[in-house]
Each structure stands twice: as C-alpha cells, then as structure tokens.
Amino acid sequence: MSQKQLYLDKKIIDQLAFFYINLSRIVRDEVSLCMFYLFYMILGYNDGMKKKKLLIIGAGLSGLYSAVLLQDTYEVSIIEARDRIGGRIMGIDGHDMGPSWVWAHQKNILQLIKTLGLELFSQYTEGLALYDAPDGVQRFTASSTTPSYRIKGGISHLVTALEKRLHRPVKLNEKVVSLTQSDAKIAVKTVAETYEVDKVISTLPPRLASESIEYFPALSAKLHTQLQNIPTWMGYSAKCVIEYPDAFWRKEGLSAFAVSHVGPLGEIHDACTEKKAALFGFVHSYTKYERREDAVIEQLTRLYGPKATKPSAIYLVDWKKEVYTSTFLDATPLREHPSYGFNATYFTGKLIFSGTESAFEEGGYLEGAIASAMYVAKCL
C-alpha cells in the first residue's frame, strides 16, 4: 500500500487519542476500554484506507489507461462527453475510422496490446502501388517502409479491453464545462452535475482543453496561449472506408496503396478485416462535402478499374467536425508531424494537462497516449 493511501485525518485521531488516555485514567473497566480501543482502531483503519478522489476528463486511450494505472491508489472516476469511449479511436461496423496502425518501435503500446490478450496482423502491402497524377495513373513499386500492424477485430478492442479492467464504469454523455479551485479541492462541473475532487487529469487535446472548458480562476494568458499553439493530431483529417464484396485489387497484383494529387482521396490503403474487404483513404481537405462520396467512387474506378464502381458500403468520418476532438484552428492541415511534448499543470499542480499531445516521444500517436498516461501515473 502506498504512503498516499495511508494518510490519516490527524485532527480526529489526535482528539480520540487524547480522549482515550484521559478515559483510561478515570475508568478502570477493562472491557469498555478494550471496546473503545477496538472502535478507535477501526476508525483509524477506515480513515487510513480513504483514497483521494481523482477525476479524469476524457475516456480516450490516455484517459482509460491513466485510470487503469491509478485506480488502486486513487478513487478514480472518468467523465466522457461523447456517448461512447475511445475518443479518436473509433470503429464502425468493424472498420477503424480513426487510428489503425502501430509500429514495431512503439514498445509501450505493443506491450499493452499483448497484456490485454489482443492480436496483431501486418498491414497488407504486397503488390504494386499507384500514383494518381493529373495526366493518368501510373503503377510503381513502393519503396519498403517501416512495417505497420493492425489489431485483429479492429482497434476499438483496445479501448473495450481497457474498459473491462476499470473498477468503476465511465460516465458517458457528460461534457465537463468548468473547473473551479476551492481550498484544497477542485469542483468539476459537467452538464449533469458537480463533482468535488482532489485532483484532475485532463486528457483533452490541448486546444480543446483551453477553449471548451472554463477555469475559475481563469487560465493565465501564457498557459492559454501555450495550449492554443498545440495542434490536435489528425484534427484536420477525414477518413473514408469503402467496403467491397471482395478484395479484387489483391487478385490484380495491387497492394491498394495509392498516392494522389488529384483527389478526393490523397492517400489510399488496403483496409480489409478478417470478415470484410475494404479500402480506406484520407480525404483531401479541400474536397466539397456534398460531392465527396461520388467523387471517391469516381477516383477509385480510375485507379482500380470497373469493379470499384460498386462498393457495398461507404463510411466517412470528418474529424474536423468532431467537436470533442477538433477546434476551429485544427481545420488547417498540418504540413508535417508537429514536435509534441509539454508539461503543464494548474490549480497549484492539482490539475494536470495530459493526453497524447503532451508526450515528448511519439506524441500524437497511440504510443504517445500510453506514454502520457504512464508519465502522469509516475508523477502522482
């Protein structure tokens, strides 16, 4: 048991001890003294077991893993604005609509996947790649890149497996609207109720944390600007999954990997699951929303031939429009992966800003989300 768990309410215990000593001088009845001593021990023990209250804002990968790491030390509750867990991890009908890949150098996420009993499989890359140029489609052999891996059954299994390890259920549909520091506590106000806790971890993307929650006292201008300047990774993206009756491109010697400057999909990959054949692509940010799906089929037909005209289903998630992920500033596409990593606390250290963008290594990625949780657990 950690030292934090063994804190005692000194005032009450001291008063009882004082009372007990005086009573023992007056009363000589050993039975009543023993009874009193027992009561005193139970009271002291219960008080010693009392855990401090920790509230985690956000049930994405970072929030869920932080809860798993800290729930033996603190009385942990997780508050989530959406009607589902996972945050940027999102599955629809078995397809990954947010992240899909992990890489071999990402030791922490790989270890977690193993611990949770989940299985990986390699991203399909066999065959020729395509270049979709304004003057026609070209086939080429893609240079070998670092292999990437996907989780069998879909990446959502990562968060559902973590959720099963929680001592208390996640509170869904509860957007946190304000945080107020009062004496030694923090009052966390949601759309439904107010919680009084000892510590808070915010796992929101930093821009969202600075814009969508009110702080009393208000964040300093310096901290507000610091958080505003950290872009939300993939906040500008839109991911489209196109399901087909079979993976016809594989039979034609294509890996499905394609790069396009024509669009609407800028980068395309094989997205087959054990049960379904599919392609996925990132939609160019300038594509008009109303025409997107028709334009996607047109492009896939140009690239992969007539069999691409008849998808069995199309799924699209525009992350720019996800109000619990992206802010107005995030709509601007990023030219490169930002250099992430920051340490920021508020309310005399009782509020910690965490989440993948806070990780100094692999920030923005799933590995960064895990690293941020491990870092906070070490600090608390």
Ligand SMILES: Cc1cc2nc3c(=O)[nH]c(=O)nc-3n(C[C@H](O)[C@H](O)[C@H](O)COP(=O)(O)OP(=O)(O)OC[C@H]3O[C@@H](n4cnc5c(N)ncnc54)[C@H](O)[C@@H]3O)c2cc1C
């Ligand atoms: C399209 C796409 C593709 C990606 N591909 C990859 C990939 O292949 N590999 C990879 O490693 N990474 C990838 N990423 C990044 C990866 O998804 C993130 O690194 C990771 O999911 C971040 O986890 P997190 O817990 O830090 O943040 P989030 O998942 O954003 O969690 C924050 C949580 O806070 C909640 N929330 C927001 N506001 C409030 C509020 N006011 N009150 C309560 N709750 C609130 C949100 O609903 C959310 O659940 C991709 C992301 C996207 C969008």
